[in-house]
Amino acid sequence: MYSLSSLLKRLIVIHVLAIQLLLINSELPLNTTNAYLNHKCLVSKGKYKPGSEYEDRLKRIMKGFYSGSNKGYDGFGDSTLSAILQCRGDSYGTECRDCFVTALAALHRRCPWYKGKIIWYDQCLLSISPKYTIGQIDYDDNFCMFNAKKLSWNSAITWATFLNNMTTLAITRDKNRMYLAGKRLLKGDMLYGMVQCTKDLSTQACEECLMFNTVRFQHCLNYRRGARFMGRSCTFRFELYPFIAKSVQII
Ligand SMILES: *[C@@H]1O[C@H](CO)[C@@H](O)[C@H](O)[C@H]1NC(C)=O
């Protein structure tokens, strides 16, 4: 026997699930500019206290990032505090700055007082850590989201090749940004993709990060109509619809 309140609870859960499925399933238009994606509080790194030196330094660094956000990237690192702001390759100026401001506020709210924390938005990544992380590939802090709709064909090799080709172009033709947005016509479908590394990495580390995670997250590619991998050091995304408005190269 269900009581009325437990029935209501079940209905609400079903309703929330349905909304989530709708959100995942809908192929979002180009204009959904800056969705929140995920965050991670690095609990094992401990907390800092109000008024501590850590807080003071963090505040000063974040103030600097506000100006740095114009260029689409800012990074700071020493043995006790590192921070990275990386905006998507097509996002700089006010777009990047707006994302930074949103990300910083959300990070403080979601991970209050944690020394280490990371937040991912559509257009930027903000990461703070109490150790030196600049130039190092982070293999731990990442996730992959995929479109719930499946393809009838096994897409893993197709997507992996597409991603590998974009990675090669990003680190050879656009070394400075280590970013590439591309599209490719395949059997009547247009594939859209994007790869990017944080600017503190070397091109070699960038290639390693993208290649490694393409293999590691194969389950995210297999039969998928679209997916996005988000890491602290690199990111990739592919879809059957355009999701970046500016300078998408035919590859
Ligand atoms: C995005 O929205 C703006 C106004 O909000 C509109 O002018 C622009 O055409 C839209 N772009 C796309 C690609 O839909």
Ligand SMILES: *[C@@H]1O[C@H](CO)[C@@H](O)[C@H](O)[C@H]1NC(C)=O
């Ligand atoms: C694309 O990637 C595949 C697999 O990694 C490779 O064999 C092929 O040569 C690449 N093509 C280009 C144009 O880079």
